[in-house]
Amino acid sequence: MRASVRDGEGQKYALTSDEDDSDFWGSAHEAEGLFTPLPHEDGARRVHLEGCLPQGGLLKSVGHVGRRRAMAGNASLALLDGEGATMGSYFVNELTVVDVEPSIRGTGLVDLTVTLWCDNALPGAERAWDLVRTGHLNRTGMWHDLTPEDRRAWLSVALWSREYQRRGRPDAPAGQVFALDGRHVVDRDSFYCAIGEAVNGPGGYFGWNLDALDDCLFGGWGATAPFTLLWNSSAEARARLVERLPVGDREVALFDLLLEIFEERGVSVVLQ
Incomplete structure (x- = not known):
């Protein structure tokens, strides 16, 4: 976990050099454009960092907009809770300052427009982060109606x-x-939402692909094998998880493959 925010209240994001943990680049109230559906044509995202107090390597780049030295480099972009603690972070590539304007957020703050690459900031994730930040990710089933x-x-x-x-x-x-x-x-991702919630509670994680699920079953992710999984409404899930996947020289329906993985790792599945 990266350090908490250092330059005021209300910031939701913080930047630190990926090459040097002590090189703190500052924080921002918002990062509009980070979770855009599509990046720009060249593959970069154009992100508006609102209410920022640039420091370290980022501050050096602010004075060189339009020139090569405007590229600050690679960074860790942390998402902060209401107390400034890091909830999680993304790795961003080649963060470059392209515009600087005074901010209405406060004296001495600026709004920075930057370009960056970030494959892991998926469209739709901002809502879930807001639920984590505000403590409202607190009941099961909140993912049921998602696309x-x-x-x-x-x-x-x-x-x-x-x-x-x-x-x-x-x-x-x-x-x-x-x-x-x-x-x-109803499909792979809804299964991972359900198993994550079953093991680790609302918004919990227990894999998001088959390899990750297998890794989780070795421990360190909320559960210790052997354990028992009561799979309620399993007949409905079996009827939907019919995608056939290659396993060696055979093909196996996803539902049956999940049962095989659980059995191999010492999980007793009770179908109900």
Whole structure:
């Protein structure tokens, strides 16, 4: 986790050089454009950092807009909670300052327009981050009505905020029983939303692809095998998870493959 915000209240984002943790670049109230549906034609995102007090390597770039030295470099872009603690962070490439204007957010603050590359900031993720930030990600099923694209974004936030949300809690001990609600499992991502919630609570993470799920089953992600998974409404989920995937020289329906993975890792699945 990166350090908390250092230059005032109300900031939601903070930048630190990826090459030097001590090179703090400043914080911002908003980062409009970070979660845009599509990047610009050249692959970069154009992000408006509102209410920023540039420091370190970023401050050096501010004075060189339009020139090569306007590129500050690679950075860690942290998302902050209401107290300035880091909830999670994204790696951003080649952050370059393209415009600077005085900010109405406060004396001495500026609004920076920057370009950057960030593959992991998915469209739709901002809503989930806001729920984490405000403490409103506090009940199960909040992902049920999301579109497929927004479910993927939901999972990305679950992944990047997992340490913050768990607050250092240890894994549940071996022998634990977890209940997975299968009523809303309609595809791969909805399954991962459901299993993450079953193990780690609202907005919880327990994999977002098959390899990640397998990694989680080795421990350190909320559960310790062997454990029992009560899969409620499993018949409905079986009827929907019919995608066939290659496994060696055979093809297996996704539902059956999940059962195989659980069995291999010592998880007893009770279909209900």
